[in-house]
Amino acid sequence: LMVWLRRCTHYLFIVVVAVNSTLLTINAGDYIFYTDWAWTSYTVFSISQTLMLIVGATYYLTFTGVPGTATYYALIMTVYTWIAKGAWFSLGYPYDFIVTPVWLPSAMLLDLVYWATKKNKHSLILFGGVLVGMSLPLFNMVNLITVADPLETAFKYPRPTLPPYMTPIEPQVGKFYNSPVALGAGAGAVLACTFAALSCKLNTWTYRWMAA
Numbered sequence: 001l002m003v004w005l006r007r008c009t010h011y012l013f014i015v016v017v018a019v020n021s022t023l024l025t026i027n028a029g030d031y032i033f034y035t036d037w038a039w040t041s042y043t044v045f046s047i048s049q050t051l052m053l054i055v056g057a058t059y060y061l062t063f064t065g066v067p068g069t070a071t072y073y074a075l076i077m078t079v080y081t082w083i084a085k086g087a088w089f090s091l092g093y094p095y096d097f098i099v100t101p102v103w104l105p106s107a108m109l110l111d112l113v114y115w116a117t118k119k120n121k122h123s124l125i126l127f128g129g130v131l132v133g134m135s136l137p138l139f140n141m142v143n144l145i146t147v148a149d150p151l152e153t154a155f156k157y158p159r160p161t162l163p164p165y166m167t168p169i170e171p172q173v174g175k176f177y178n179s180p181v182a183l184g185a186g187a188g189a190v191l192a193c194t195f196a197a198l199s200c201k202l203n204t205w206t207y208r209w210m211a212a
Helices: 002-025 035-064 069-090 103-116 121-146 150-156 180-211
Strands: none
Touching: 002 035, 002 069, 002 180, 035 069, 035 103, 035 121, 035 180, 069 103, 103 121, 121 180
8 A cells, every 4th residue: 555655646746746847837938028038037937947857857866766767757847848839839829939858958967966976865966956057048048049030939929918027117128138048057056956955855755754
């Protein structure tokens, strides 16, 4: 009974996290629409993707203890997103947002750290968190490169309304003039370590709850 309870809890969590990570990242290409806020949105969305990836992938990795499962989790996220974007495409939404598997290389780095440090959880949190946090904003830039024409896309698929906090006050207000990749990577590296640690702790709590 405990074996099945453990398995069901594990798979339920993986599905919940993978679905929610997909929902969170499904609009991660929408910085194209906010032309005056593009880089600000890009940085925020990069960080959100980093954190959702590190939480699910670290949990999956530490739960199974098998290097490679982080990449498998990223593949789950990617396929879920393809399915969701495909559904949106049937409604006339552009499909060239987030069709590139940007999470896979970062997840591979996470697996590599776990394997290279002989499954050391603290090294996974520190080194893996830094690598994922720094790499994903860089890989996310691939989405900008692969979008056919950002401005044409923005005019072809206009937003009906913008929430007040996203409405530009004047042109170019809200842009990060330095580097959105560097800013996202810096913030992501710090936050990803924290979230990796939380994910490891969540794994411990899950085991304890199931063993009680």
